[in-house]
Amino acid sequence: MAEVRKRKPRSDAQKNRELLIEAAKEVLGRGGPNASLEAVARRAGVGIGTLYRHFPTREALFMAVFSRELDQLLATAEDLAEREDPLEAIRSWLHANVNLVETKRGMLGALSLVMTEDLKKGYTERSNLVLSAMDRLLEKGRSAGEIRDDVSAEDLVQTLYAICYARQPGPDWRENVLRVLDIFVDGLKR
Amino acid sequence: MAEVRKRKPRSDAQKNRELLIEAAKEVLGRGGPNASLEAVARRAGVGIGTLYRHFPTREALFMAVFSRELDQLLATAEDLAEREDPLEAIRSWLHANVNLVETKRGMLGALSLVMTEDLKKGYTERSNLVLSAMDRLLEKGRSAGEIRDDVSAEDLVQTLYAICYARQPGPDWRENVLRVLDIFVDGLKR
DNA sequence: CAATATACGGAGGCAGCCTCCGTTTTCAAG
DNA sequence: CTTGAAAACGGAGGCTGCCTCCGTATATTG
Numbered sequence: 001m002a003e004v005r006k007r008k009p010r011s012d013a014q015k016n017r018e019l020l021i022e023a024a025k026e027v028l029g030r031g032g033p034n035a036s037l038e039a040v041a042r043r044a045g046v047g048i049g050t051l052y053r054h055f056p057t058r059e060a061l062f063m064a065v066f067s068r069e070l071d072q073l074l075a076t077a078e079d080l081a082e083r084e085d086p087l088e089a090i091r092s093w094l095h096a097n098v099n100l101v102e103t104k105r106g107m108l109g110a111l112s113l114v115m116t117e118d119l120k121k122g123y124t125e126r127s128n129l130v131l132s133a134m135d136r137l138l139e140k141g142r143s144a145g146e147i148r149d150d151v152s153a154e155d156l157v158q159t160l161y162a163i164c165y166a167r168q169p170g171p172d173w174r175e176n177v178l179r180v181l182d183i184f185v186d187g188l189k190r
Numbered sequence: 191m192a193e194v195r196k197r198k199p200r201s202d203a204q205k206n207r208e209l210l211i212e213a214a215k216e217v218l219g220r221g222g223p224n225a226s227l228e229a230v231a232r233r234a235g236v237g238i239g240t241l242y243r244h245f246p247t248r249e250a251l252f253m254a255v256f257s258r259e260l261d262q263l264l265a266t267a268e269d270l271a272e273r274e275d276p277l278e279a280i281r282s283w284l285h286a287n288v289n290l291v292e293t294k295r296g297m298l299g300a301l302s303l304v305m306t307e308d309l310k311k312g313y314t315e316r317s318n319l320v321l322s323a324m325d326r327l328l329e330k331g332r333s334a335g336e337i338r339d340d341v342s343a344e345d346l347v348q349t350l351y352a353i354c355y356a357r358q359p360g361p362d363w364r365e366n367v368l369r370v371l372d373i374f375v376d377g378l379k380r
Numbered sequence: 381c382a383a384t385a386t387a388c389g390g391a392g393g394c395a396g397c398c399t400c401c402g403t404t405t406t407c408a409a410g
Numbered sequence: 411c412t413t414g415a416a417a418a419c420g421g422a423g424g425c426t427g428c429c430t431c432c433g434t435a436t437a438t439t440g
Contacts, residue, residue: 013418052399197439198439242430405416
């Protein structure tokens with residue numbers, strides 16, 4: 001099967017990839033999910049062609065940017081699974097998301113894009129891992145009779161990002177998001 | 191004050207305004223809130239300059255498109271205020287929104303834009319009327335001790351559109367939106 | 381019918397999207 | 411170290427959309 005006597009990947013390619021991800025963090029952080037990809041390329045000091053070769057779509061770039069964050073979210077989810085009462089674990093996880101997102105407001109749109117549109121369609125395993133971690137948490141709550149059984153992990157994630165995204169930026173952003181999120185979590189009780 | 195000996199508004203202007211709104215319904219309905227305004231002008235059969243003269247911003251155009259819908263939403267809110275138990279009234283109003291939005295999926299983004307970004311900043315009276323109608327409903331529920339008192343009308347509207355917007359289009363859209371919305375409404379209980 | 385206030389339309393300048401392909405660089409075999 | 415081919419680069423080019431500006435056309439009014 002594996003007909004794969006390949007060269008080692010070229011070092012310049014690897015380097016440019018990093019530069020692009022770094023630049024994307026910057027530019028998307030400021031300009032939001034519609035920021036110019038040409039601006040990303042400029043900031044990275046590479047040609048626009050190079051950007052497109054590495055990341056054929058906007059989403060692919062976002063995905064790369066959030067790779068680490070997703071890992072962390074996953075770790076948090078798995079941690080929480082072992083410990084607390086499930087409803088509070090879910091609440092904590094959602095809060096953790098808000099904290100993470102708070103420092104990268106501009107990327108929020110990108111993240112929610114990645115977590116919903118793109119990955120929701122089943123494309124990347126990483127997001128599926130996150131989803132199934134949440135599913136386990138939900139299941140635990142359900143069998144304890146604590147959580148209603150008409151909610152899915154997707155519901156949680158989509159609603160989380162929906163709320164984060166819809167809120168007006170401003171000094172009260174965090175406070176408002178957490179407040180509305182808590183209302184939602186309270187609604188999860190059986 | 192009113193220094194206003196003006197000519198009657200020109201008939202062609204009035205007609206073009208209608209054409210533009212009609213075209214915007216079409217084009218935004220398909221292409222969503224980022225659809226091309228030049229496409230709207232083309233479809234209306236007028237120059238792009240004419241579009242911009244009538245509607246200086248994208249939001250102004252959206253606003254014109256939704257004018258009637260907003261009236262209707264307002265009427266519904268005021269109706270409900272007189273009748274049911276407040277929590278259920280709110281639920282009904284939110285559901286009415288979903289129904290309204292369902293038939294114009296493409297315009298959802300536009301509507302939510304209008305209801306949140308634009309109007310939320312306090313600009314147009316119409317949306318403020320809607321908000322204060324909801325506020326009255328909330329207040330009624332609060333003083334009856336039925337509804338928690340850390341929720342605002344803006345919270346409701348923003349969350350509503352957030353949920354509608356975040357959901358994947360598809361056959362189950364309506365069902366899913368209503369389900370998640372109900373969870374949120376349940377969370378509103380004191 | 382004229383005069384003029386109003387409104388029209390689209391060219392023009394700028395920016396972003398994405399593709400395509402000639403040029404450059406890296407790798408590794410000899 | 412040389413060398414040649416695989417891999418990667420970069421940006422010009424073609425397209426579309428944004429918005430402004432202003433010369434031209436037309437409805438209204440006396």
